[in-house]
Amino acid sequence: MERLQRKIDTYLENWKQTEGRLPLIIKGARQIGKTEAVLSFARKHYAHVLEINFALQKEFRSIFDEGYTVETIVQNITLLRPDWELVPGETLLFFDELQACPACATSLKAFRLDGRYDVICSGSLMGINYQEIESNSVGYKEDVTMHPLDFEEFLWAKGYHPEQIESFYQHMRSLRPLSATALEVLQRSFREYLVLGGMPAVVWTFIQQGNYSRTLALQRQLLLGYEEDITKYAQGMDQARILNAYRKIPVFLGKDNKKFQISKVAHGARSREYVGVTDWLANAGIVNICYCLEHPELPLKGNIDPDNYRIYFGDTGLLVASLDEEAQVDLRANKNFGVYKGALYENIVAQMLTAQGYGLYFYRNRSATMEIDFFLRDADSLLPVEVKAGNTGAKSLRALLDSEKYPDVRRGIKLADANIGANENITTFPYALTFLLKRWIFEQIL
Numbered sequence: 001m002e003r004l005q006r007k008i009d010t011y012l013e014n015w016k017q018t019e020g021r022l023p024l025i026i027k028g029a030r031q032i033g034k035t036e037a038v039l040s041f042a043r044k045h046y047a048h049v050l051e052i053n054f055a056l057q058k059e060f061r062s063i064f065d066e067g068y069t070v071e072t073i074v075q076n077i078t079l080l081r082p083d084w085e086l087v088p089g090e091t092l093l094f095f096d097e098l099q100a101c102p103a104c105a106t107s108l109k110a111f112r113l114d115g116r117y118d119v120i121c122s123g124s125l126m127g128i129n130y131q132e133i134e135s136n137s138v139g140y141k142e143d144v145t146m147h148p149l150d151f152e153e154f155l156w157a158k159g160y161h162p163e164q165i166e167s168f169y170q171h172m173r174s175l176r177p178l179s180a181t182a183l184e185v186l187q188r189s190f191r192e193y194l195v196l197g198g199m200p201a202v203v204w205t206f207i208q209q210g211n212y213s214r215t216l217a218l219q220r221q222l223l224l225g226y227e228e229d230i231t232k233y234a235q236g237m238d239q240a241r242i243l244n245a246y247r248k249i250p251v252f253l254g255k256d257n258k259k260f261q262i263s264k265v266a267h268g269a270r271s272r273e274y275v276g277v278t279d280w281l282a283n284a285g286i287v288n289i290c291y292c293l294e295h296p297e298l299p300l301k302g303n304i305d306p307d308n309y310r311i312y313f314g315d316t317g318l319l320v321a322s323l324d325e326e327a328q329v330d331l332r333a334n335k336n337f338g339v340y341k342g343a344l345y346e347n348i349v350a351q352m353l354t355a356q357g358y359g360l361y362f363y364r365n366r367s368a369t370m371e372i373d374f375f376l377r378d379a380d381s382l383l384p385v386e387v388k389a390g391n392t393g394a395k396s397l398r399a400l401l402d403s404e405k406y407p408d409v410r411r412g413i414k415l416a417d418a419n420i421g422a423n424e425n426i427t428t429f430p431y432a433l434t435f436l437l438k439r440w441i442f443e444q445i446l
Contacts, residue, residue, distance in 0.1 A: 003040060004200055005156045006033060008146050012041040015142070023108040023119035025098065028146035029285030029314055030124040030229060031222055033200040035096055038120050048091040050077070050084055054104070055097035064103045070114040073107060088116035098123030099233070109140040126233035126284045148198030148315045150355040151190065151435045157207050158189060169436050172429065173443065177419040183430065190432035194337055194348055197317020219321035226286055226318070234280065245277045249287065249311050250322045253343035257364060260311045271307070278311060288312045288350050290360035293375065296400060297408045298382060300361050300375065310362065312350040319347050342389030346373055349387050349415060349434050356438040370396045378441050382408045388416040394426060401425055
């Protein structure tokens with residue numbers, strides 16, 4: 001295996017087959033495999049691949065200084081690198097680290113109208129106003145968000161075939177329990193994923209070695225790397241505040257309600273001083289924000305309390321790396337995956353739902369007698385999801401479903417250390433099958 005198979009590979013193949021394809025921007029957090037995926041694809045499909053990294057090759061930032069016509073840009077590129085050959089119809093221009101040269105986005109309209117060269121851009125989204133980039137070349141570019149490896153990609157890395165994964169789904173569709181062997185094998189792989197997360201370097205090391213040696217060190221190195229990037233790219237905002245918020249995420253996840261509270265990030269911290277901090281982290285792809293619903297009803301986005309939210313790491317491996325030594329021992333030696341008040345399970349579910357394109361919402365009533373971890377939706381109703389650290393009863397979920405106050409809620413999902421099953425209007429799935437939920441919900445509608 002030369003590299004990890006990624007879902008973006010299929011996306012790129014389909015993009016290449018599209019007539020009149022638009023310049024493509026692949027956005028996402030750092031170190032999730034964007035560059036490797038693009039270069040692997042490019043080498044298969046283009047006779048000439050011109051890779052320009054604006055962070056490492058700063059001299060190329062000037063290629064747009066004299067205007068955005070393709071002729072001018074190509075001329076400036078070849079002035080800097082006269083040995084590069086740009087052949088119409090056979091050349092891919094790969095502009096990497098877009099955040100180091102936002103002006104590049106303005107050129108995409110010209111490349112689309114010119115049509116001689118395919119263009120892919122990639123960026124970490126740190127230190128740039130992506131809304132500003134999105135306003136450039138509107139209608140003349142295509143955007144896609146890439147995430148860390150999801151659990152299906154992790155299974156691919158372990159050698160699972162599509163037919164095997166399809167078998168898991170068919171059991172979900174018919175609500176047939178998995179065999180004891182299939183469930184144990186699936187859960188074993190999921191526990192590995194729970195500890196490792198989906199950062200490619202960590203997963204690759206584990207797959208190559210067949211054990212966890214060096215994986216924690218890699219995770220901690222990535223965690224520190226993100227902190228260094230925050231210091232490097234945070235502009236127009238107090239970097240210390242972003243770092244304070246970032247470092248406090250595990251602290252709040254370790255509490256019962258998991259609510260992120262600015263007032264407890266630092267002594268004397270006030271909400272107005274931290275405006276934009278959590279959005280910056282989310283826009284950079286580092287965290288996933290889960291907002292509390294005022295009421296468990298539709299619409300979701302118009303029904304949130306903007307001051308009541310939870311912050312999960314974008315990659316659960318980074319949460320693992322942030323745990324203290326005692327929690328590390330409990331997790332690894334004692335196999336206690338419920339450490340930090342079940343935060344690992346919630347974080348991995350949040351990660352898996354985000355990878356499917358879902359927004360994150362939860363509900364906790366004022367008396368704290370009812371708490372639902374996530375909400376999905378089908379065509380016309382809400383689907384509450386309760387994540388259990390083990391296989392205990394879904395008390396809150398049952399109370400929500402039994403109440404006549406919430407007409408938008410008709411059935412619910414429990415994710416647990418359990419097999420596939422159904423009890424009245426609650427469907428139970430093992431955590432591992434979360435990555436198939438969107439397909440399951442969609443096909444339930446049809």
